[in-house]
Amino acid sequence: MENLNTAFLLMVVGMTTVFAILLVVIYLGKALIALVNKYAPEEAAPAKAAANGPAPIPANIMAAISAAVAVVTHDKGKVAKVEKI
Template sequence: MENINTALLLMVVGMVTVFCILLIVINLGKGLILLVNKYAPEEVAADKKGAQGPTPIPGNVLAVINAAVSVVTHGKGKVAKVEKVK
């Protein structure tokens, strides 16, 4: 019985230790993110296209996308907007 008590105590101490270390890692990660966002903000890239709008997507591609959404959602889904990702 003494071995079981020792094993349970060791398990609880180990789990509490891991939990505390994970909390420390999470808080340090959040702090690092805040520091980086404060002192090294993301650079804004200039738009190379200028005043040009997005290139239109061909009608046959839109038809395929609409058909795929209709099949997957059993006719309940609707395509509101299609954009090409850079």
């Protein structure tokens, strides 16, 4: 019975230690994220000039996309819009 009590105590101490270390890691990570966001914010990407709108998709590429959709969906799918991102 003595060994069982010792094993249980060791298990509780080990699990508590792991839990405490994980909490420390989580809060240090959150602090690091806040620090980086405060002093080195993400640079905004320059806005692209959209005066002409998006470039049109060439007819042969549009036909290939439509054919691929038709094959995959067994002629039940339809291409409504294609945009380059």
